[in-house]
Amino acid sequence: MMRRLTAIAMLLSCAGLGVFLILSALRENIVFFLVPSDIAALEVDDSSAGNNGAKKNDNRNESSDISDERRDERIVGRRIRLGGLVVEGSLAHDETSGEISFVLTDGQARVAVNYRGILPDLFREGQGVVAIGEVTSRSSDTSMRATFRAERVLAKHDEYYMPRGLEKSLKKRDLWREEP
Amino acid sequence: MKKLLRLTTPSSVRSLSNNLRGFCLLGAVLCGGFGVAWGALFAPADYLQGESVRIIYLHVPSAILSSVLYGTMALFSAIFLITRLSAFALLCQAIAPIGLLYTALCIVTGSIWGKLSWGAWWVWDARLTSLLVLFFLYIGYFALNDAFSERARARIATSVLVLVGAIDLPIIKFSVEWWYSLHQPASLLRRGGSTIHPEILQPLLLSIVGASFFAAWATFMVYENISLSIRLQRLESSDSA
Numbered sequence: 001m002m003r004r005l006t007a008i009a010m011l012l013s014c015a016g017l018g019v020f021l022i023l024s025a026l027r028e029n030i031v032f033f034l035v036p037s038d039i040a041a042l043e044v045d046d047s048s049a050g051n052n053g054a055k056k057n058d059n060r061n062e063s064s065d066i067s068d069e070r071r072d073e074r075i076v077g078r079r080i081r082l083g084g085l086v087v088e089g090s091l092a093h094d095e096t097s098g099e100i101s102f103v104l105t106d107g108q109a110r111v112a113v114n115y116r117g118i119l120p121d122l123f124r125e126g127q128g129v130v131a132i133g134e135v136t137s138r139s140s141d142t143s144m145r146a147t148f149r150a151e152r153v154l155a156k157h158d159e160y161y162m163p164r165g166l167e168k169s170l171k172k173r174d175l176w177r178e179e180p
Numbered sequence: 181m182k183k184l185l186r187l188t189t190p191s192s193v194r195s196l197s198n199n200l201r202g203f204c205l206l207g208a209v210l211c212g213g214f215g216v217a218w219g220a221l222f223a224p225a226d227y228l229q230g231e232s233v234r235i236i237y238l239h240v241p242s243a244i245l246s247s248v249l250y251g252t253m254a255l256f257s258a259i260f261l262i263t264r265l266s267a268f269a270l271l272c273q274a275i276a277p278i279g280l281l282y283t284a285l286c287i288v289t290g291s292i293w294g295k296l297s298w299g300a301w302w303v304w305d306a307r308l309t310s311l312l313v314l315f316f317l318y319i320g321y322f323a324l325n326d327a328f329s330e331r332a333r334a335r336i337a338t339s340v341l342v343l344v345g346a347i348d349l350p351i352i353k354f355s356v357e358w359w360y361s362l363h364q365p366a367s368l369l370r371r372g373g374s375t376i377h378p379e380i381l382q383p384l385l386l387s388i389v390g391a392s393f394f395a396a397w398a399t400f401m402v403y404e405n406i407s408l409s410i411r412l413q414r415l416e417s418s419d420s421a
Contacts (some may be wrong), residue, residue, distance in 0.1 A: 001263070032305040032360055071416065120299030155363070157228060159364045161236070163227065164226070164382070167227045
């Protein structure tokens with residue numbers, strides 16, 4: 001009986017360790033979205049990934065740092081899911097072209113998003129959303145890190161549930177979302 | 181502890197099931213019926229999501245039970261593998277269809293809720309994906325159970341599968357904390373207490389209790405069914421002998 005118990009404990013810990021290793025290796029693929037300040041990190045990944053094989057020879061004569069222009073080329077056109085909060089007052093709707101634009105932030109960097117389509121019901125300023133699409137341009141300026149063309153916009157809602165009307169009185173009393 | 185385990189025989193579980201079944205059904209009808217009706221008709225609409233928040237009274241109980249039932253199966257599988265007491269393997273067999281039912285209900289209600297709130301029926305987010313893995317673990321249980329002609333072997337094989345699959349449970353629970361996901365973080369079982377307003381929380385808790393009673397009742401019914409079919413097989417084989 002003790003032998004079986006040890007065998008089971010061994011089985012579980014081995015399988016657990018295996019799953020842990022797989023999940024940590026796949027970490028970047030499991031996150032559902034990137035945030036605006038991740039776009040800076042994306043370039044670093046790109047340049048290190050491009051440093052092998054034939055490209056290495058091409059780059060040999062250049063300085064080790066890849067120029068900003070080249071980085072822009074790599075990040076532009078890349079399909080990602082970008083998540084963040086919609087900046088208050090940034091939502092604009094062009095009636096003639098049907099173009100919708102808003103700014104996403106993660107508190108550090110901002111990205112300007114353009115979208116043509118239907119926004120989900122829960123979409124509102126100050127609320128979290130995930131935009132699926134591609135980066136159209138990039139800059140080193142964190143106040144507007146990149147521009148983004150979204151093909152789809154998903155609304156995210158948080159873990160707070162409360163009756164209608166209550167949030168207004170909470171806001172008035174400054175009790176709104178004290179904890180992060 | 182060992183003595184207590186020894187007392188767990190297929191027939192003692194069956195008499196326990198006979199004694200508790202009526203009580204469980206009563207609990208399921210009263211708590212579940214009252215909880216869901218309260219939530220659907222009288223509880224307030226959410227400040228952000230409006231009326232669609234009412235799916236919570238089906239989605240959260242089924243989500244909790246899909247994991248809790250699997251966890252129970254994993255515990256019984258471990259006990260079975262260590263002690264080889266067949267009652268625990270039979271209990272696993274009885275829980276599995278109920279767990280699968282709740283997992284399917286969780287996915288369907290979650291999908292509807294996702295369409296209403298996020299704007300997508302399905303996304304490959306860590307929470308959704310790990311729950312889909314749980315769904316396939318249940319399916320795998322049935323497939324493996326049917327793959328053996330010898331019962332004793334089937335029980336050992338399925339127990340090992342269920343036990344190893346239990347690694348998915350903490351992944352489901354913490355998927356919303358470990359990775360950025362579209363699904364919101366935990367609002368019920370979290371540090372610092374629930375983030376659900378009492379007016380929504382109370383009918384929700386009642387629905388969870390009702391769903392648990394229903395799961396217990398349904399498990400006992402399936403258990404009764406399994407023990408009767410085993411008995412029938414024995415009678416048939418003794419007849420032909």
